[in-house]
Amino acid sequence: MRPDEASSRLKEFIETWKKYPALLPQNRYEDNAWYIRDAGQLGSATNYIYFSSRNFRPKSLRKDRTNPRPSIIPEEMLMHEPFLSFAKSLIIYLSISKPTVVIAIRLTTIKILYESLLKITGSYCPTKITAEILEQAAEDITENFAPTTSSSYHAQLGQIYRAILSLNLYERSFTWRPPTIKKSRRTRFGEQFDIERNRKLPDPMALEALAEIFTSETSDKCCMVSSAISALLISNPSRVIEVLHLPLDILIDDVEGITTPSEAPGMIWYPAKGGMPTIKPLIAEMAPVVRQAIDKLKVLSQPARLICIWYESNPKSIYLPPILECLRGKEYINYKEAFAILFSGEIRDISRPETARVRNTLRRLEIPFNHTGNQPVKIKFSSLEKAIINQLPRELPIFDPRTGAKFSESLLIQRRQEYRSDIPFNCIIERVSYSILSKSLTTNKKSKNKSIFEKLNYRDRNGNHLTITTHMFRHYLNTLANQTLKLTEEEIAAWSGRKSTLQNSVYNHQSDFDVINILADALDKEKTPLSPFPDMANRNLITHDQFITVSHTAAHVTMYGHCLHDYLLSPCQAAGGCVNCDEHVCIKGDKRGEENLHRYRSELQELVNSARLAFSQKVLGSAEWFKFQLDELSRVNELIYILESPATPAGAIIRPSSISSPSRFEIASGKRSKIHPNLLEEPKTKNLPKE
Structure with missing residues (x-):
């Protein structure tokens, strides 16, 4: 495609999509900062996105946490045209074709692409983007972000690439594939796993303390609201942002299609990260706790609810209690009257600290007043009213844009x-x-x-004050659900409000020993003498005819244990690498296998040392050999740790987990990508219909 044709398509693309809303109706296409609070992820602290270079650090122009204003971008930090207009139109285009709640991540990826384009070509024209520039952007993402988060940026970069192809916004045709980030394997045993599990799961003493605080007669409103919200979080695995957006009436006593006791109603639930709205049935034992928690929160939010009802009907007039309505017609008010409007709700004598609080509030809200000499203080009522109206939430009266619920219809307002x-x-x-x-x-x-633990002096076994986070409840309930063995992965995901089961394992903190013990307890050894958990001290040999009836139709003795692979179906897929095969098992109590493992570990240690020496001398191929031996040694150490652990019962079957069986397709694809890293089949794309 000729450069002039690509430039013409770029102009057409920009002119077409600048006619659409800039994410939200209050945004203007010409502005270089767009408000995204109601368009992004629910509960996100990001208010604006800025079409600037990455080194721009926005700062609020004033301390206004309710309705923050955008920062001004210095001229030298703005994106240059035509990339600036391209980025704005691309954000709008992708918000329709590929909606996402992580808008800030999407724009950051565009900024990285902008810098890579400038670095390689010295141009600001997006039609000059090539596979080399995309590869440079991908490398910048890998270098600047952790593996756990870089995958999100790489995914956005792939969407941008496909958009460029489908819209023909390029001078030269090219193909490219985003890098695949290999996720690290999660080990479910050992000291590091125990540290991670203790960090994610709540201290049982903290749960007991919260229960005591919840049922106590405390008058501390902070203790009341935090313990009531904790009661809702412990009733089902929820994100705290979902609880903070709950409607006032969330209980449904008769849930259609769900058989529950009368004391166990369902709860209306709106997941925060893409899950479908649902009704969660409550466990019968938790129903009274949830009812009590909701009643407490309704009482705590009632004063704020009365004020919400006023502003929903009178958005331009300040709320005054009936006793202060006489002040609405006055032109000027004094400190006592201002204190009554702002705080107390009644006109009375005020102390010096209360006078100072009024004065500081007026200054912070930039409300003019005079306090010189012995003259009476004069505060203009209209100025106070205007300043207070500006302090109300920008989105009032709508509390939750997903459901259209108003502030007065929400449970958690203040x-x-x-x-x-x-x-x-x-x-x-x-x-x-x-x-x-x-x-x-x-x-x-x-x-x-x-x-609240410090206020009420609740301490742990070490004498330190207890602590807990809101996300620990979610980890705790997911782990309990896995331990029951009564819920499928799909049911746990639905209960937790997830779109898929892929994240279930992150919230499951069962160790391998926990799983082994659960399976062993569930197994009736007297009826199944050939179980996977035999009693090694009293094992009985079987005949060949008996062996044929066993579920595993193949079993071969190896140096370290037994191989369960059936060679009649396929040859060995691990090329003899038994310790890295998920069809190989070791048995605690098999002295021959354990001795061979220890001998193999000694040999591997010598090979690792030799490979390390060769690598330091820059011997060709030593790096790959060193990495292979190091991985092999790590796997053997893991096996020996499990076999020698006192928590592993005698006769336990140890089978490797988190191992992907070798794939000939993956091997061939890997070899091809080394030869031609960017030459892959061009993805099928299609143009969106022009408006």
Whole structure:
């Protein structure tokens, strides 16, 4: 394609998509900062995306956490045309063709591509993008982001590449494939696994303490709200942002199609990360706890709900309680009247600290007032009203854009400083934020805010104050669900509000020993003497005729244990590498196999040392050989650790996990990618219909 044709297509693309809304109606295409709070991931702290270089660090122009304004991008940090307009149109185009909630990640990927284009070509024209530039962008992503997050950026880069192809926005045709990030294997035993599990799961003493706080008669509103929300989190595996967006009426006593006791209603649930809205049935034992928690939260949010109802009907007028309606017609008010409007709800004498609080609030909200000499203080009522209206949430009256629920119809709303002051604001409402929960449940010695465990002096076995995070409940319930062996992976994913089962394993903190013990307890050894968990001390030999009836139709003695592969169906797929094969098992108590494993480990250690020496001398091929021997030694060490662990019962079958069987297709694909890293089959794409 000629450069002028590509340039013409680029202009047509930009002109077409600039007519569409810039993600949200309040955004203008011409602006270089777009508001995405209601378009991005639910509960995200990102308010704006900026079409700038990556080294731009936005800062709020004023301290306004409710309605923050965008930062101004210096001219030298703006994207240059035509890439600037291309990036804006591409964001709009992909938001329709490939919707996502991680808009910030998508724009960051575009910025990386912008820098790679400039670095290689010195041009700002996106039609000059080639496979080399995409490869450079992919390398920058790999270098700058951890493997756990880089895959998201690589996926976005692949979507951008396919969009460029489908829209013919290139001067030269090319093909490219995003790199495949190999995920690290998760080991489910050993010291590191125990450390990780203890970090993800809650301390049982913290759960007991929360239960005591929840059932106590405490008058501390912070203790009440945090323990009530914790009760909802422990009732089913939820994300805290889902709880913070719950509607006022979430219980359904009669769920159609679900047989539950009358005391176990269903809960209306809206997953935060793409899962479908659902009704979660409650466990009967948890139903009274959930009802009590919801009742507590309704009582705590009732004052804020009355204010919400006023603003939903009178969005331009400040809320005043009936006793203060006489102030609405006044032109000027004094400190006492201002304190009554802002905080107390009644006109009374105020102390010096209360006077200082009014004065500081007026200054922070930029409300003019005079306080010179002995003259009476004069505060213009209209100025106060306008400043307070500007402090209300931008999205008022809509609380949840997914459902259209209003603030007055939501469970977790508050007056500003409701849980941080004895006298909160009486005219400003907002959401209950995650920071309130985090500071209430997490003990931080460096923080001035005390957790509820510090306030009530709850300590662990080591004498330290207890601590817990909101996500620990989700890990805990998923682990319990796996231990019961009564729910399938699909059911656990649905219960947790996930789109697929791929993330189930991340929340399952069962060790391999836990699984072995559960299976051993569930096995009736008297009826199945040929079970996978035999009693090695009292084993009986069987005849060949008996062996034919066993489920495993092949069993071969190896140096380290037994091979279960059936060679009648296919040859050995592991090329004799028994310790790296998922069809090979070791048995604790098999002295011959254990001695051979120890001997093999000694040999491997010598080979690793030899390979390391050869690598230091830059011998050809030594790097690959060193890596292979090191991986082999690691696998053998894992097997020996399990076999020698006191937690492993005698006669236990040890079978390798998390091993992918060799694939001839993967081997061939790997060899081909080394020869031609970018020459793969061109993906099939199709143009979106022009509007």
